[in-house]
Amino acid sequence: MANRHRVYLVPGFFGFTQMGDKETERIAYFQNVPRLLEQRFHERGIDARVHAIASAPTAGLEARARDVFREMARTANEDDAQLHLVGHSTGGLDARSVVSPRMAREAPDFVKRVRSVVTIATPHHGTPLASYFDQGGVGKTLLRYLWLFTFLTLHRKAMPLRTAALQACYWLVLRSEEAKLPPNLFNQVVRLTADLSEAEREDLIRFFGQVGENQALIQDLMPVRMRGFNADTADREDVRYGCVVTGAPPPRLSLHLLLTPDALLNGLFAFLYAKSAPLSRELQIPERTPAQTQALQDVLGRRFESKSDGIVPSRAQVWGEVLHVAKGDHMDVMGHFDQPPEYISWLKSGSHFQEPQFRAMWDRVIDFTVGGAATVHPGNEEAQRMSIDG
Structure with missing residues (x-):
């Protein structure tokens, strides 16, 4: 062949x-x-x-x-x-x-x-962007919000309050050095996407679980x-x-x-x-x-x-x-x-x-x-x- x-x-x-x-x-x-x-x-x-x-x-x-x-x-x-x-x-x-x-x-x-x-x-x-994200815990946590921002931007469904969710993620990105990122903030943002199907929500949460568990790629x-x-x-x-x-x-x-x-x-x-x-x-x-x-x-x-x-x-x-x-x-x-x-x-x-x-x-x-x-x-x-x- x-x-x-x-x-x-x-x-x-x-x-x-x-x-x-x-x-x-x-x-x-x-x-x-x-x-x-x-x-x-x-x-x-x-x-x-x-x-x-x-x-x-x-x-x-x-x-x-x-x-x-x-x-x-x-x-x-x-x-x-x-x-x-x-x-x-x-x-x-x-x-x-x-x-x-x-x-x-x-x-x-x-x-x-x-x-x-x-x-x-x-x-x-x-x-050098990887070096920036490697600085302290804020950069690594920020990756989860950056992907959520990407997901909400690319998703074709017009979700309720999507603009509010995007603004929240954007604020975190631009103010990452000063921002205090409470552990439950990600879940609060996800709840704004209320009309995602159950399977989509599970996929999103599982995906971010993987991101949270292993971020060795940043340093690599x-x-x-x-x-x-x-x-x-x-x-x-x-x-x-x-x-x-x-x-x-x-x-x-x-x-x-x-x-x-x-x-x-x-x-x-x-x-x-x-x-x-x-x-x-x-x-x-x-x-x-x-x-x-x-x-x-x-x-x-x-x-x-x-x-x-x-x-x-x-x-x-x-x-x-x-x-x-x-x-x-x-x-x-x-x-x-x-x-x-x-x-x-x-x-x-x-x-x-x-x-x-x-x-x-x-x-x-x-x-x-x-x-x-x-x-x-x-x-x-x-x-x-x-x-x-x-």
């Missing part, structure tokens, strides 16, 4: 696949990505299947790699297809771990069939810890490595933006962008190849080193061949951008990343992983040009 492929999508921080009972109300980490890939595989005449897998939300990198082994094992041995790992954010580090010589002794045999690893918006050299993503990870996690010689780099325009909060319905999300993005500290001395980035540097400059400009996607500094995302550079925020490339009703954004970055850029980026990922002759569609060349020119 030399021409059969399986593509595994590995999620990042808060690594879930989907939450919600009804398809029309469900939120998914890889929003519309599997559907797009399957469509493009069909158009190219490629025999490929897409699997979105889950991992422990905030457990350390070693535990997450074992989760990926376990999830892949459900399908990888059904045939002898070539395997490909596509990891977003921390999921890119998980993908590198899975195929690394360091994990070879405990890796299942099917890992030998992995032919490519693509990392998207991945903190290969860490992110600190730049100082990532230097050790990279030293121990060598690339495998028979695997091709490519990356997608993301960078959003620096936030500009104006009176006009503060008066819009998206004021909370604009403020949250500005806060996270600042804490991601692209020029931090914590970051020690190895020398790039001329081709890597040129790819970043062509899209993000000569001052690309000061750019971030709101979570990870752009220059910290480079690993292997730079397949694509997108003017977008950390979640845009997963399909969480403003183009309702199919797409819902929670990082209001003002990047103007929409479906043409989304499709062009994922076409480039397909080119690198499974290949195949692309079918020419009107507008494809324009979409690629827009993704580069912004």
Whole structure:
């Protein structure tokens, strides 16, 4: 089955696949990505299947790699297809771990069939945002509220008092250094979402229980810890490595933006962008190849080193061949951008990343992983040009 492929999508921080009972109300980490890939595989005449897998939300990198082994094992041995790992954010580090010589002794045999690893918006050299969240107990507790904020923003159901819940979470995020976080405040906020189904509420509580139990991932993503990870996690010689780099325009909060319905999300993005500290001395980035540097400059400009996607500094995302550079925020490339009703954004970055850029980026990922002759569609060349020119 030399021409059969399986593509595994590995999620990042808060690594879930989907939450919600009804398809029309469900939120998914890889929003519309599997559907797009399957469509493009069909158009190219490629025999490929897409699997979105889950991992422990905030457990350390070693535990997450074992989760990926376990999830892949459900399908990888059904045939002898070539395997490909596509990891977003921390999921890119998980993908590198899975195929690394360091994990070879405990890796299942099917890992030998992995032919490519693509990392998207991945903190290969860490992110100062992790160092911020590691400061004291407040940052770690804050993660639970940050995810609740995300959940409420992305959920398609118009819940009673959702605005009040969002405002409460937002207040905690912006005032985290001074805020006193009583243990029962999270439950009070959850009760504001009164019309969640019982199953959804149970999923939400169980998810946050996992986040509360193990938050080793925060420290693992600190730049100082990532230097050790990279030293121990060598690339495998028979695997091709490519990356997608993301960078959003620096936030500009104006009176006009503060008066819009998206004021909370604009403020949250500005806060996270600042804490991601692209020029931090914590970051020690190895020398790039001329081709890597040129790819970043062509899209993000000569001052690309000061750019971030709101979570990870752009220059910290480079690993292997730079397949694509997108003017977008950390979640845009997963399909969480403003183009309702199919797409819902929670990082209001003002990047103007929409479906043409989304499709062009994922076409480039397909080119690198499974290949195949692309079918020419009107507008494809324009979409690629827009993704580069912004």
